[in-house]
Amino acid sequence: MNVIYPLAVPKGRRLCCEVCEAPAKRVCTACTVTYYCGPVHQRADWGSIHEKICQLLIPLRTAMPFYNSEEERQHGLQQLQQRQKHLIEFCYTVAQKYLFEGKHEDAVPAALHSLRFRMNVHGLNSVELVPAYLLLAEASLGLGRIVQAEEYLSQAQWTVLKSTDCSNATYSLLHRNLGLLYMAKENFEEARYHLANDVSEIWHKYLNDHYQVLSQARVQQIDLLGKQFVNDTGLDEAQEAEAIRILTSILSIREPTSDKAPRKTVLVLKTLAMLYYLMMDSLKAHEYAARALSLAQEHLSVEEQNVIQELLTLITTEEEQPITS
The missing domain is CATH 1.25.40.10 (Tetratricopeptide repeat domain)
Known part of the structure; x- marks a missing residue:
C-alpha cells in the first residue's frame, strides 16, 4: 500500500489518525x-x-487534574x-x-x-x-x-x-x-550548489574553531605546548589535501556567480584563508583573505568586513614578524 503522509499540523487529537490525520476508526x-x-x-x-x-x-x-493553587498549576504545566x-x-x-x-x-x-x-x-x-x-x-x-x-x-x-x-x-x-x-x-547543477553549501559550512565551522584558539596564542607568541609553532589544523596531510581539493572545487562553482551569492563565496575564501593560516602557509592565506575582503567590501556589511580584515591583519603581521621558538 503506497501511503502518502501529509504535513503535520496541530489537530484535535480525537478521531484523527495519528499517522495521516484522516478520520479515525x-x-x-x-x-x-x-x-x-x-x-x-x-x-x-x-x-x-x-x-x-x-x-x-x-x-x-488527558485533561489536567484540578490544582489547589496557581503555583501547583504552573508546576503541572512545567x-x-x-x-x-x-x-x-x-x-x-x-x-x-x-x-x-x-x-x-x-x-x-x-x-x-x-x-x-x-x-x-x-x-x-x-x-x-x-x-x-x-x-x-x-x-x-x-x-x-x-x-x-x-x-x-x-x-x-x-x-x-x-x-x-x-x-x-x-x-x-x-x-x-x-x-x-x-x-x-x-537537476545536477542545483544539487551541486546545495551540496557545496553543506560541505563548505562544515569545513568553515571546523576550521574556525581551531583558528579562534590558535590565533590568540600566536598573537601573544605563546605556544600552548611550549614549542615552536607548527602546522596545527587538527588534520593529517591527506585530510589537508582533501580539504584543499574540496574547498577549491566549491570555489570554482561559487566564484563565477559570486554577485548572486557573495556571502557564500566569501565564506569559502575565508575558510581557505584559515586553512592555509593554520598550515603556516602565509602567502596562500594572505591571497585568499585578500580576495575575501575585496568581495566583502563590495557586497557585505562593515561588521562582516571587519571580521575578515582582522584575519588578514593577523596573517600580514605574521608575514612581517615570523614567530620563532
Missing part, C-alpha cells in the same frame, strides 16, 4: 488516547514508535512541557536511527511525532521545527516520494528564512537534503 486499547484510520497505520505507528511511548502519551492527552521536550528528542533520535539503518518507512511516524511535539512546545513558526521537517524529507526521498520531500523542504526553507536564530548544523542539513532532492530530480 480505531483506538489504541493500551493508552486509549491514540487513534488511527485503520489497521495499516496502527501497525505502522506501533512498529515505529508508539510501542515505545504508548503510556507516556496518556498524561499529555512538568507537561518537560515531558513533551523529552519526547521531542526521543522520537527524533528513534527516527534518525531508522534512517541510518535505511528503514525509511519506519522513520516517518517517529519523525511526525517529533514534529507535532515541537509544534506544541515551540509554536508553528519556530526554527526548532526544521530538524523534524528535514527528517521527514529524508525519509520521503528514501521512499521515492519526491513531491512529499519537496513539500517538507519548502516548509523547512520558509521557516529558516523567517528565523534569525538558525544553527550552522541546521543550515548544513537543509542544504544536504536540498542537494539530495535535486539529485533525485536530476
Whole structure:
C-alpha cells in the first residue's frame, strides 16, 4: 500500500489518525488516547514508535487534574512541557536511527511525532521545527516520494528564512537534503550548489574553531605546548589535501556567480584563508583573505568586513614578524 503522509499540523487529537490525520476508526486499547484510520497505520505507528511511548502519551492527552493553587498549576504545566521536550528528542533520535539503518518507512511516524511535539512546545513558526521537517524529507526521498520531500523542504526553507536564530548544523542539513532532492530530480547543477553549501559550512565551522584558539596564542607568541609553532589544523596531510581539493572545487562553482551569492563565496575564501593560516602557509592565506575582503567590501556589511580584515591583519603581521621558538 503506497501511503502518502501529509504535513503535520496541530489537530484535535480525537478521531484523527495519528499517522495521516484522516478520520479515525480505531483506538489504541493500551493508552486509549491514540487513534488511527485503520489497521495499516496502527501497525505502522506501533512498529515505529508508539510501542515505545504508548503510556507516556496518556498524561499529555488527558485533561489536567484540578490544582489547589496557581503555583501547583504552573508546576503541572512545567512538568507537561518537560515531558513533551523529552519526547521531542526521543522520537527524533528513534527516527534518525531508522534512517541510518535505511528503514525509511519506519522513520516517518517517529519523525511526525517529533514534529507535532515541537509544534506544541515551540509554536508553528519556530526554527526548532526544521530538524523534524528535514527528517521527514529524508525519509520521503528514501521512499521515492519526491513531491512529499519537496513539500517538507519548502516548509523547512520558509521557516529558516523567517528565523534569525538558525544553527550552522541546521543550515548544513537543509542544504544536504536540498542537494539530495535535486539529485533525485536530476537537476545536477542545483544539487551541486546545495551540496557545496553543506560541505563548505562544515569545513568553515571546523576550521574556525581551531583558528579562534590558535590565533590568540600566536598573537601573544605563546605556544600552548611550549614549542615552536607548527602546522596545527587538527588534520593529517591527506585530510589537508582533501580539504584543499574540496574547498577549491566549491570555489570554482561559487566564484563565477559570486554577485548572486557573495556571502557564500566569501565564506569559502575565508575558510581557505584559515586553512592555509593554520598550515603556516602565509602567502596562500594572505591571497585568499585578500580576495575575501575585496568581495566583502563590495557586497557585505562593515561588521562582516571587519571580521575578515582582522584575519588578514593577523596573517600580514605574521608575514612581517615570523614567530620563532
